Structures are given as C-alpha cells and as structure tokens.
Amino acid sequence: MDYAELFEKAVVVSFSVSLFWKIIRHMWSSMDAEKEPVKVLVTGAAGQIGYALMPMIARGVMLGPDQPVIIHMLDIEQCAEALDGVKMELIDGAFPLLRGVVATTDVVEACRDVNIAVMLGGIPRKEGMERKDVMSRNVLIYKAQAAALEQHAAADCKVLVVANPANTNALILKEFAPSITDKNITCLTRLDHNRALGQIAEKLKVHVSDVKNIVVWGNHSSTQYPDADHASVATSSGERSVRDLIADDKWLNTEFITTIQQRGAAIIKARKLSSALSAASAVCDHIRDWVLGTPKGTWVSMGVCSDGSYGIQPGLIYSFPVTCQHGEWSIVQGLQIDEFSRAKMDSTANELIEEKSLAYSCLG
Numbered sequence: 001m002d003y004a005e006l007f008e009k010a011v012v013v014s015f016s017v018s019l020f021w022k023i024i025r026h027m028w029s030s031m032d033a034e035k036e037p038v039k040v041l042v043t044g045a046a047g048q049i050g051y052a053l054m055p056m057i058a059r060g061v062m063l064g065p066d067q068p069v070i071i072h073m074l075d076i077e078q079c080a081e082a083l084d085g086v087k088m089e090l091i092d093g094a095f096p097l098l099r100g101v102v103a104t105t106d107v108v109e110a111c112r113d114v115n116i117a118v119m120l121g122g123i124p125r126k127e128g129m130e131r132k133d134v135m136s137r138n139v140l141i142y143k144a145q146a147a148a149l150e151q152h153a154a155a156d157c158k159v160l161v162v163a164n165p166a167n168t169n170a171l172i173l174k175e176f177a178p179s180i181t182d183k184n185i186t187c188l189t190r191l192d193h194n195r196a197l198g199q200i201a202e203k204l205k206v207h208v209s210d211v212k213n214i215v216v217w218g219n220h221s222s223t224q225y226p227d228a229d230h231a232s233v234a235t236s237s238g239e240r241s242v243r244d245l246i247a248d249d250k251w252l253n254t255e256f257i258t259t260i261q262q263r264g265a266a267i268i269k270a271r272k273l274s275s276a277l278s279a280a281s282a283v284c285d286h287i288r289d290w291v292l293g294t295p296k297g298t299w300v301s302m303g304v305c306s307d308g309s310y311g312i313q314p315g316l317i318y319s320f321p322v323t324c325q326h327g328e329w330s331i332v333q334g335l336q337i338d339e340f341s342r343a344k345m346d347s348t349a350n351e352l353i354e355e356k357s358l359a360y361s362c363l364g
C-alpha cells in the first residue's frame with residue numbers, strides 16, 4: 001500500500017469516527033432535552049376535586065414524571081379569591097415539573113392553546129338530588145364552554161368531562177363544538193371502573209392491581225352497568241376468571257352492581273360532599289392511559305362517542321371498554337354479551353337517550 005492509499009484510508013476512518021461521535025452526541029442531547037410543557041386546563045378548579053387534582057398534575061401523576069406542565073385554572077368570579085389561593089399553594093409546592101400557572105375567570109384566557117381540558121366546572125349533586133336535577137344549569141355551562149374550547153384550545157386538545165351529568169355534558173360539548181373531533185371528547189367513568197376493581201379485590205382478598213378487565217357500560221349514573229363477566233385475576237397459577245373465583249353469581253348480579261351504582265351517593269351521604277380524592281385520581285388514570293397508552297392485555301372504561309358498537313345508538317357518549325395507543329382510544333370489540341348484560345346495557349343507553357332530549361329541552 002502506498003502513502004496516498006494509506007492517507008485516503010486514514011481520512012475515511014477519521015471521518016467515520018467523527019460521524020459516529022456526532023450521532024452519539026446528538027442522541028444523547030435529544031434524550032437529555034426537556035420536553036415542551038403540556039398546557040392542562042382545569043375548569044371548576046377552586047372546587048374540591050380541583051384542590052385534590054392540582055398537586056397530582058404538578059407532580060407528574062397525570063402525564064408522567066418527565067413531562068413539564070403549565071396549569072390553566074378557571075372558575076367563576078365569586079371564586080376568584082379562592083382560585084388565587086390555590087395558585088399561591090401551587091407556587092409554594094415548588095413542583096419541579098410545574099412551568100406556569102394561569103388562574104382566571106376569563107374562559108378565553110383559560111382555554112388559550114390548551115392541550116388537555118379537564119372539565120370539573122358546574123354545580124355538584126347534593127344529598128338527595130339525582131343527576132337530572134343539576135342538568136339544566138350544567139348543560140348551559142357546557143354549551144358556552146364548547147364554543148370557547150373550539151375557538152381557543154389547541155386543535156388536537158383532548159377533553160375530559162367530569163361534571164355531572166358527565167355523559168350528557170360531554171354530549172352537549174361535542175354537539176356545540178363540531179370542529180373538535182368526536183375522538184377527543186370523553187367523559188369520566190374511570191372512577192366507577194376503579195370502584196368495581198376495588199370491590200372485587202376486597203371480595204377476593206387480592207391486591208387491586210391483580211384484578212383487570214372489568215367493564216363499566218353506559219351512563220355515569222345509577223343505571224350504569226358494572227360487568228365482571230370478562231374480568232380476571234392474576235394468580236400464582238395464571239389468570240383466573242373473576243366469576244369462577246368468586247363462585248357467587250347472585251352477589252355478582254345484584255349486590256356488586258348496586259354497590260357500584262350507588263357508591264357516589266354513599267360517599268355523598270357519608271361526607272356530605274361528593275367524592276373528590278378518588279375522582280381526582282381517576283381523572284389522572286383516564287388522561288394518563290389515553291395519552292401514554294393502556295398496559296398490554298388490559299382495557300379500561302371510558303365514556304366515548306358511540307360508533308354503534310354493541311348496538312349502542314351512534315353519537316351517544318357511552319362508557320365502553322377501551323384500549324389506548326398513540327394517544328387514541330379504540331373500543332374493545334367482540335366481547336360475548338349474554339341476555340342479562342344486554343338488558344342492563346340497553347337500560348343505561350335508554351337513560352342517556354332520555355337525558356339527551358331533556359338536555360335539549362333545557363337549552364330551549
């Protein structure tokens with residue numbers, strides 16, 4: 001080999017080595033680079049769920065431990081001072097992921113460029129009231145806030161409606177914000193789903209994280225249908241069906257269902273206030289699974305726009321079993337539905353159809 005050839009080889013080798021290091025450095029710095037903050041709107045933020053939810057968002061429980069957030073809090077004029085108090089506490093929390101807090105009573109400022117909207121704002125149910133009693137006030141709020149979200153939120157903003165009647169408020173929001181894709185408007189039934197997991201775990205004396213694939217069908221109301229037919233428990237000898245392990249169809253078909261249906265009312269009776277810490281935790285579970293994906297082999301319950309799956313009227317916001325991947329939910333297909341389940345699924349769908357017409361009559 002002559003000197004020219006040797007020189008040429010040395011140049012190629014040193015070029016390749018420097019390119020290799022450039023690539024490694026680039027990968028390293030992009031791994032190290034901080035993510036852009038996600039803007040999360042919480043309406044009704046001065047209320048009791050808001051108070052429980054705020055530190056969870058700021059600590060990364062909702063979007064992960066490496067995701068910075070900017071929190072936008074909206075409440076009504078009468079709660080402006082309380083809202084400022086929550087803002088002071090968020091600053092005092094010195095949360096490393098929290099990159100900003102907006103506390104406002106201006107719906108436009110609150111909605112501006114938000115990526116996620118958690119809608120808690122409304123009048124909560126008090127002891128002895130049915131969800132229908134609070135409907136007339138709340139659907140008016142959701143009609144007005146639909147327009148603000150449509151005009152000012154990020155185009156791909158994901159919306160979770162929590163305020164009751166949650167499914168029907170979400171339906172009104174969907175109908176009055178037609179430019180937001182149906183896929184991005186959901187309501188909270190994860191609390192009911194978690195309650196059902198909790199009851200099964202208590203009954204079987206197993207850890208709640210070993211129970212999976214409960215379904216909550218329908219309305220977040222006393223007609224909802226918590227269904228354990230497809231649920232399983234991880235045991236030392238593999239996955240076992242909940243129905244086989246419990247071996248008490250009477251309990252599963254009666255007391256289990258009514259306990260979940262009435263759990264919200266039981267908490268109101270005991271606390272004189274509706275559930276807040278479990279609701280805030282379920283909000284985080286709902287958004288985290290929607291954005292970051294459901295674990296393999298596991299589904300969760302979400303109130304989503306029906307596409308006609310399982311014979312449910314298209315367009316209703318109905319709770320289905322869903323899996324999530326790449327920020328999108330899909331309804332789990334092909335579950336066997338027996339006559340008992342069919343009747344319960346239809347009855348809660350019928351309540352939603354009635355609520356829809358009641359909501360429209362409230363809107364005039």
Ligand SMILES: NC(=O)c1ccc[n+]([C@@H]2O[C@H](COP(=O)([O-])OP(=O)(O)OC[C@H]3O[C@@H](n4cnc5c(N)ncnc54)[C@H](O)[C@@H]3O)[C@@H](O)[C@H]2O)c1
Nearest residue numbers: 044046047048049075121122124125162163164188191279
């Ligand atoms: N889907 C579920 O699983 C679930 C569970 C628990 C509670 N909830 C519902 O969530 C809602 C919030 O519950 P909470 O206990 O925090 O109630 P809360 O009364 O403590 O808070 C509601 C807040 O909404 C505010 N608000 C009222 N109108 C508003 C408007 N137009 N814009 C912005 N904010 C407004 C109120 O001022 C108040 O601060 C209630 O409707 C409750 O019934 C739903």
Ligand SMILES: O=C(O)C[C@H](O)C(=O)O
Nearest residue numbers: 125164263264265274275
């Ligand atoms: O039942 C209610 O109004 C409160 C809430 O929806 C709950 O389920 O705890």
